[in-house]
Amino acid sequence: MKYLYPPEYETFRCLANACPDSCCTDWEIVVDAESEAKYRQFPGILGERLQKSMITDADGDTILQGETRRCPFWNTNQLCDIQSEYGAEALCETCRKFPRLTQDYGDFVELDLSVACPEAAKLLLTKTPEQLVLLESTVSAVTVLPAYDTDVMHQLIQDRDRMFTVLKDTDKPAVVQLAQCLRLMMQKEHASSVVTKTFTHESCLSFLQSCSILSNRWASLVKQALHAYTKFFRIDPQLDHEIRAFAFDFLYRHYLRTISDDMALLHVQTAxxxxxxxIVLCSRLHVTTQKKRLxxxxxxxxEMEYDCDNMEELEFLLxxxxxxSGAALAEALEQLGRVDTP
Ligand code: SF4
Incomplete structure (x- = not known):
């Protein structure tokens, strides 16, 4: 079995109580069946707390329910009571895996880290274009017959490699190269290149405001951006690299899903x-430091990728x-590239 992964997949270490936005807050923690059975047997005070806090949500999943928006086992030292008492192996699958992601295509597996974790975001988005590489390893000799059309998958991998090459080419700004990826896909899907309505900051921000919002911090950033004005905004070389790295990672993670959803252009539009x-948020909030941008x-x-309703709504709009449309987004990116060349 062949595995593909970015080098950071192996070097990632959780920041634990030094994390600026822990995964133990704002999200519901879904407990897998095996962990639930184990937790039901835990003795003592922790066992009692676990058994009391496991409830079934509207989707039929078992979750850990607290009185606030934080996991009830995330203590005042910002450490996990379950891990402190029983070790990391006692964590449920959700907590054990995050921010690691696995996309299993049957005969090969792609691994990644989620940018939703601040440490993963830092590792993945602060790379130079030369560092945008994927490692490969073969873990076992087991041969699994793919359940997909191998010719289509081969073509998708080629398309993705082509977009990777475009994104890593620093002859043009990252925004222009991402627009180029969009145009490649538009051509392939015979999508119109005519712009009938332009992409605007206002419509982008009102979409964000209409989404379901997890954290107060995000709500406040969106609100501030809505009431701010756009100052001249420079895409500096660091942001240029972040855009390349984000788009590279996004297409790595999403593009091959086209094999099952047949939405090649939509994945590039989402990126x-x-x-x-x-960029809209950074320009409205007058963000100048990499820390704040990350x-x-x-x-x-x-906020977006982990909320099915938000993603569905976004895909519907796209x-x-x-x-x-692909044409409007490509034009907006190219416009940014004309305003500023890093
Ligand atoms: S968000 Fe990332 S760094 Fe922070 S606590 Fe979770 S896994 Fe650790």
């Missing part, structure tokens, strides 16, 4: 929309609204 949204990338991914 483009995400980049434009982060927070925006990270929180954007945490498929139906002229201002979010």
């Amino acid at each position: 483009a929309f995400s980049v434009l949204t982060v 927070e925006i990338w990270q929180r954007f991914v945490k 498929c139906t609204e002229a201002e979010y």
Whole structure:
């Protein structure tokens, strides 16, 4: 079995109580069946607390329910009571795996880290274009017959490699190269290149405001951006690298899903929309430091990619609204590239 992964997958270490936005807050922790059975047998005070806090949510999942928006086992020292008492192996699958992601295609597996984790965001998005590489390893000799059309998958891998090459080419700004990826896909899917409505900051921000929002911090950033004005915004070389790294990681993680959803262009549009949204927020909030920008990338991914309703709504807009068409997004990116060349 072949495994593909970015080098950071192996070097990642959780920041634990030094994390600026822990995964133990704002999210529901879904407990897998095996851990639930184990937790039901835990003795003592921790066992009692666990048994009391496991409830079934509206989707039928067992979750850990606290009185606040934080995991009830995330203590005042910002450490996990379950891990402190029983070790990391006692954690449920959700906590044990995050921010590691696995995409299993049957005969090969792609691994990644989620930008929704601040430490993963820092590792993945602060790379130079030369560092945008994937490692490969073969773990076992087991041969699994793929359940997909191998010719289509081969073509998708080639398309993705082509987009990777475009993104790593620093002859042009990252925004222009991402627009180029969009245009490649538009051509392939015979999508119109005519812009009938332009992408605007206002519509992007009102979409963010209409989404379901997890954290107070994100709500406040979106609100501030809505009431701010756009100052001249320079895409500096660091942000240029972040855009390349984000788009590279996004396409790595999402593009091959086309094998089952047949939405090649939509995946590239989503990457483009995400980049434009982060630029809109940074320009409205007058963000100039990489630390603050990384927070925006990270929180954007945490708010959007982990909420099915938000993602469905975004995909609907990308498929139906002229201002979010491939042509409109490509034009908005190219415009940014004309304004500023790093
Ligand atoms: S978000 Fe990442 S760094 Fe922070 S606590 Fe979770 S896994 Fe650790």
